Amino acid sequence: MKTVFVVGAGPAGLFAAQKIALSGHQVFLFNRDIKPGGLAEYGIYPLKDKMKFGLRKQFAKVLGLPNVQYFGHVKVGEQGDLTLADLRAMQPSAMVFACGAQGYNALGLPGEDSRGVYSAKDFVYAYNRLPPYASMDFSTGKRIAIVGMGNVAADIMRWLLRDDPERQTEEVIVVARRGPYEAKFDKKEIEHVEEYISRDGFLRELDRIRETCGACNQDLSPEKLGDATFPFLKKSFPAEPRPKLTFRFLSSPKEILAGPDGRIDKLVVTENNLALRADGSTAARATDRNAVLDVDTLIFAIGDKHDPSVGLPMGPDGYATKPVPESMKEPAYEAWNLETNESLHGIFVVGWARRASTGLVGIARHDGEEGAKKVLEYLQDQPDTGTPSAENLLAALQAKGATPVTKQDLEILGRIEEQQAQARNLTSFKFSDDETMLHAIQNEREALSVQ
Ligand SMILES: Cc1cc2nc3c(=O)[nH]c(=O)nc-3n(C[C@H](O)[C@H](O)[C@H](O)COP(=O)(O)OP(=O)(O)OC[C@H]3O[C@@H](n4cnc5c(N)ncnc54)[C@H](O)[C@@H]3O)c2cc1C
Known part of the structure; x- marks a missing residue:
């Protein structure tokens, strides 16, 4: 051995x-x-x-x-x-x-340390109640930008639009440096939030980027895009849902502007062109055009680091x-x-x-x-x-x-959390900080040792 x-x-x-x-x-x-x-x-x-x-x-x-x-x-x-x-x-x-x-890839932008700007990993850790994130401030407001179009971004859209018990969300704006064909989320993950996509807003956004994407042979017709990455285009949902999910394609974050309270107030994005590479993939190329989005929260989901x-x-x-x-x-x-x-x-x-x-x-x-x-x-x-x-x-x-x-401590903790869940009438319960968990384990150990 x-x-x-x-x-x-x-x-x-x-x-x-x-x-x-x-x-x-x-x-x-x-x-x-x-x-x-x-x-x-x-x-x-x-x-x-x-x-x-x-x-x-x-x-x-x-x-x-x-x-x-x-x-x-x-x-x-x-x-x-x-x-x-x-x-x-x-x-x-x-x-x-x-x-x-x-770790995570940061945006590397001026204003990134403003309140209300979070990495997706930290945000996810917080709603999954991992200490210490679970007891830190990850408050969200009414207009939230999410940078990135992968499965982690899709989970966060779902949380903000449907499941966060404290949500105040009116609009989630997904900011993506390339176009709708480059969305990376699985269809079954985006299905959870399809009903919130503003159809009118989405069609207007497609009109805005049609020429640029067309130059890379991308057909933005609802039929083609519906088959590829956005199946909602082939289904019927309310045209103007509340809260709503909108997309800002061909846009890269450029600067974060904070309000007098230190919280993000605006996100400046650079508009991109799309270039076709020899292998058929696409690359975003910055233009000198900018746009300003009014947001009070920004969550970036652009990959992990070691x-x-x-x-x-x-x-x-x-x-x-x-x-x-x-x-x-x-x-x-x-x-x-x-x-x-x-x-x-x-x-x-x-x-x-x-x-x-x-x-x-x-x-x-x-x-x-x-x-x-x-x-x-x-x-x-x-x-x-x-x-x-x-x-x-x-x-x-x-x-x-x-x-x-130890593993014996984990068993004790499991039992305590189960009791807490029952007392609160919940399916499960998790303590949100290490100190409380360690205390609860210690108390139970002492109680067991006197028995
Ligand atoms: C937001 C999100 C949603 C996901 N959803 C799904 C899903 O729905 N379905 C699915 O199948 N997969 C999902 N995944 C992917 C899945 O979680 C990963 O594939 C998997 O957890 C990776 O396993 P790992 O063991 O390599 O790393 P991790 O799961 O990250 O585990 C690393 C472990 O190392 C410990 N650790 C870290 N640093 C140290 C250190 N310095 N010293 C000691 N210990 C340390 C941590 O405490 C942790 O327990 C999701 C991932 C994310 C980020």
Whole structure:
């Protein structure tokens, strides 16, 4: 039996842990959040209950394995509870980094620090009640611009138009640098908000961009566009819904102007032309024309980035892994130093940590399991260095000032949250800050110890 540390208990880390543990090795999971699940818990839309319950059950099964130990509320990195060097000093036979892509691409615009301007990831974390975001100010107003046209943007439209209990939304304006054919959301995700799309507004917007898109051979007829990316064009909904969803295509954010209260008041956008590339794809090209949108909130969903403070060498798509020739279909999982062209022996990277934003939970699971296969191959040639006990590791973490949450604590927390849900007549309940969770666990532990 050898010891493997897994950093990150999202889908990729948990399914990698399962595969390694089922081969007879001891796995220790270190997770920044108190609860496991990563974006499956804190990213996936809150009303996708069935999916979330199903995943939680699978994750609980992984944590139920006797040779998997869990330490939640333990961040790995330069400012974390443990550094990469600390982990190395504990001499595991291998390490798997599955800590996802925690940063985001910023707009890089003047005025970006105005109140009411949020990254989509933070906003999603807040409505999914991940501490500390759940207790921060993510207030939205009446006119909200969302920059981006992917599935995350579609989830946020859904929240703002339908499900946010505190919504004041009158209009959500989607700002996209290219045209309607370049929308990236899945049809089933945009279906949730189709009935809010202002048909008149949409048709006027198509008229505004018809010539530019036509120059790239794009046919903006409702029939063609309805088949491709906007099926609502072939259905019948109210022409002027309330609240309404509108689109501003061929527009890139240029400047954010704040009002006297410091909150965003206007978004200046640059209008774009569309250029056709040799491979048939399109690119946005800025013109010298600007437009001003009156908005009180701006949420940008333009992609994720990795957290360099974790301490792994960075590559173009995430933490760097060994380069493989293009002809090879299989990715490499071993961490790689691009400067010295050397592998970081025994350190593997899986899931969104390896490549950000690469699809759904199933893909992250597959990536975790494929990475785990490489770990198992690697372990075959490694000497047995002995396995630390969970108690010793826990004590070492506590000695460093960390307050780790074990799998027994998670069971306690689960029971407490269930009681809270019942008391409030809700299907589920989540505490919104770490302190309250840690307190509740501690109180219950003490109560159990006196019984
Ligand atoms: C808004 C949104 C909606 C989505 N909706 C769906 C959907 O409906 N259906 C679907 O199938 N997929 C959906 N996805 C995709 C899905 O959530 C991801 O594919 C999947 O969660 C990626 O898994 P991962 O384990 O690689 O990373 P993550 O899920 O990000 O997990 C990373 C884990 O690492 C931990 N961590 C981070 N940094 C550190 C650190 N420094 N030290 C220790 N631990 C750390 C975190 O606490 C977290 O638990 C959605 C994603 C987003 C962003």
